Amino acid sequence: MDFTLKIWRQESQKAKGRFETYKITDISPDCSFLEMLDILNESLVNKLSHPVCFDHDCREGICGMCGLYINGHPHGPDSAITTCQLHMRKFKDGETITIEPWRAKPFPIIRDLVVDRTALDKIIQEGGYVSVTTGGVPDGNSILIPKHKADKAMDSASCIGCGACVAACKNASAMLFVSAKVSQLALLPQGKPEAATRVQNMVAKMDQLGFGNCTNTYACEAECPKEIKRSNIARMNREFILAKVASEEDLQQ
Amino acid sequence: MKLIQFASITKKIALAAFGLFLLLFLPVHLGINLCLLRDDGGEWYRNASHFMGTNYIVKVFEIVLLASVLLHICLAIYLTIENWLARPVRYKVRTKTKTPFMSRYMIWTGGIIACFLVLHFINFYFVKLDLVQGKYSASIEQVDKLFQQKAIKLQQGELNEKEQAALMAQYQAISQISPEKMDKSQKNMVNLTKEEVIQYCGEDFKHVEPDFYTMSKELFANKTYSLIYLVVFVVLGFHLYHAINSLAQTLGLSHRKYSPIIDWISVFYAVLVPLGFAIIPLWFMFVK
Ligand code: HEM
Ligand code: SF4
Ligand code: FES
Numbered sequence: 061m062d063f064t065l066k067i068w069r070q071e072s073q074k075a076k077g078r079f080e081t082y083k084i085t086d087i088s089p090d091c092s093f094l095e096m097l098d099i100l101n102e103s104l105v106n107k108l109s110h111p112v113c114f115d116h117d118c119r120e121g122i123c124g125m126c127g128l129y130i131n132g133h134p135h136g137p138d139s140a141i142t143t144c145q146l147h148m149r150k151f152k153d154g155e156t157i158t159i160e161p162w163r164a165k166p167f168p169i170i171r172d173l174v175v176d177r178t179a180l181d182k183i184i185q186e187g188g189y190v191s192v193t194t195g196g197v198p199d200g201n202s203i204l205i206p207k208h209k210a211d212k213a214m215d216s217a218s219c220i221g222c223g224a225c226v227a228a229c230k231n232a233s234a235m236l237f238v239s240a241k242v243s244q245l246a247l248l249p250q251g252k253p254e255a256a257t258r259v260q261n262m263v264a265k266m267d268q269l270g271f272g273n274c275t276n277t278y279a280c281e282a283e284c285p286k287e288i289k290r291s292n293i294a295r296m297n298r299e300f301i302l303a304k305v306a307s308e309e310d311l312q313q
Numbered sequence: 314m315k316l317i318q319f320a321s322i323t324k325k326i327a328l329a330a331f332g333l334f335l336l337l338f339l340p341v342h343l344g345i346n347l348c349l350l351r352d353d354g355g356e357w358y359r360n361a362s363h364f365m366g367t368n369y370i371v372k373v374f375e376i377v378l379l380a381s382v383l384l385h386i387c388l389a390i391y392l393t394i395e396n397w398l399a400r401p402v403r404y405k406v407r408t409k410t411k412t413p414f415m416s417r418y419m420i421w422t423g424g425i426i427a428c429f430l431v432l433h434f435i436n437f438y439f440v441k442l443d444l445v446q447g448k449y450s451a452s453i454e455q456v457d458k459l460f461q462q463k464a465i466k467l468q469q470g471e472l473n474e475k476e477q478a479a480l481m482a483q484y485q486a487i488s489q490i491s492p493e494k495m496d497k498s499q500k501n502m503v504n505l506t507k508e509e510v511i512q513y514c515g516e517d518f519k520h521v522e523p524d525f526y527t528m529s530k531e532l533f534a535n536k537t538y539s540l541i542y543l544v545v546f547v548v549l550g551f552h553l554y555h556a557i558n559s560l561a562q563t564l565g566l567s568h569r570k571y572s573p574i575i576d577w578i579s580v581f582y583a584v585l586v587p588l589g590f591a592i593i594p595l596w597f598m599f600v601k
Binding site: 061066068079129131132133134137158160164166167228229230231232233260263264266270271272273274275276278279282283290291293294295296297299300301304306307 | 320321322323325326377392395396398399400401402403404405406407408409410411412413416417419448555558561562563564565566567
């Protein structure tokens with residue numbers, strides 16, 4: 061397969077970026093998207109020019125490092141997958157593919173398609189600790205958790221922190237990500253003791269870092285590779301209201 | 314900029330709460346408007362307007378309502394600007410993600426509604442505040458009663474010279490009133506300006522309520538106005554459709570059992586309420 065690639069190139073955070081056009085030929089339909097970029101980079105290196113920088117690590121859809129805005133979709137046109145799981149057979153032969161970095165104020169560009177997603181880590185840090193009992197191995201059934209709650213918590217916990225929700229949102233809002241992180245703990249008894257503080261601190265951090273406000277447009281849900289659901293956002297709103305109204309704990313700010 | 318200190322979710326909840334109040338108000342407003350359709354020369358409608366114009370509880374709600382509109386608009390603009398600033402560099406390829414259509418244009422549908430509100434206030438609400446000249450009516454019965462009271466006072470010599478002159482002027486004016494200024498039932502004087510009201514009915518009628526019935530009839534006789542009102546009702550429907558769904562989500566109401574019900578309420582409300590409002594200009598355009 062042959063493709064025309066329009067790729068965002070930017071030397072550094074401060075530098076002015078631009079789109080460069082590259083032709084690439086003889087790509088196998090079974091080639092993954094990142095392999096296709098590897099092939100492009102090899103040819104660029106052979107011509108002694110700078111390869112296109114892009115983030116990746118596991119290449120099996122579990123680490124959340126990869127993330128490209130491809131033809132108007134974070135993680136490309138396929139659904140419920142990360143960029144590394146995207147294959148060239150999803151594109152038409154001869155198609156022009158435009159590749160852009162995640163765009164959001166809290167995600168400054170490091171180089172080309174690589175953005176700094178430390179902001180998401182900062183929000184997680186702000187969530188603080190979870191109290192656990194140390195000592196001997198506890199009995200498996202000493203804390204009872206209803207199956208549906210365990211399932212929902214597990215679903216929420218499957219967020220890999222890729223930031224596609226922020227990239228997809230017209231407001232660059234991180235609500236889906238934050239709500240997944242809040243939910244996975246709020247749903248379980250182990251997460252209850254710090255739940256009220258956690259949700260308030262994480263939301264405050266999210267706001268402070270410059271993410272937008274949610275307008276319940278649900279682009280995040282549509283593009284999330286892990287199919288994190290919008291009901292997480294409702295749960296976080298609920299947790300937040302309850303914390304504001306009922307929690308007697310003072311926040312350490 | 315104290316507003317910054319409120320969390321994003323708090324601001325959203327406030328926006329939703331003000332929006333909810335507006336949602337509760339719209340059916341009340343609609344109910345009163347629908348009285349216009351009754352072919353009673355505006356009796357029901359005038360009674361309803363009179364109640365809304367004079368009842369003290371309603372007056373308190375009026376202030377809360379105005380505040381809600383203003384705060385809803387201010388918060389909406391503030392939040393939207395924050396949202397734009399959160400993505401300083403736009404994508405070259407516009408998003409292809411499928412999202413509910415109306416959720417993407419809330420500030421624009423809201424903006425159109427806000428512009429309409431200005432027009433609507435000039436048409437009606439500012440008349441009540443005496444900022445804009447409106448149309449007034451007065452019931453012959455009431456005027457007569459007052460007139461007779463004064464006549465008795467005159468006979469008993471309780472009126473001073475100025476009052477006597479005023480009474481004579483009023484008598485003259487009212488005896489020469491043109492037939493167009495009487496309604497079909499001959500019970501009411503209609504189509505008066507404020508000056509005419511005072512001229513015909515005396516100073517006691519200085520605080521007479523505007524005759525919204527005649528004003529509505531006249532306004533919707535104008536095709537341009539009717540058309541503007543109709544277009545805005547469609548836009549309002551779009552705003553409301555996303556608004557109700559969004560409201561539930563913002564307040565954390567999301568549940569396998571009742572979320573589908575909320576979806577249905579959104580559809581019904583967003584179709585029925587604007588449709589109800591739209592019937593009125595349509596009625597005056599095509600039936601009357
Ligand atoms: C009759 C008038 C109106 C009603 C009943 C109404 C109702 C609502 C409701 C219930 C919401 C949902 C709130 C939420 O989910 O947080 C909303 C959102 C919104 N409204 Fe209004 N509104 C009205 C007029 C306006 C006006 C005049 C503007 C003008 C700027 C406006 C702009 C917005 C915006 C920007 C949102 C946020 C949308 C979102 O979060 O997706 N609205 N409205
Ligand atoms: S919620 Fe989904 S899109 Fe957002 S960071 Fe987590 S996995 Fe990525
Ligand atoms: S590289 Fe790890 S998820 Fe794509």
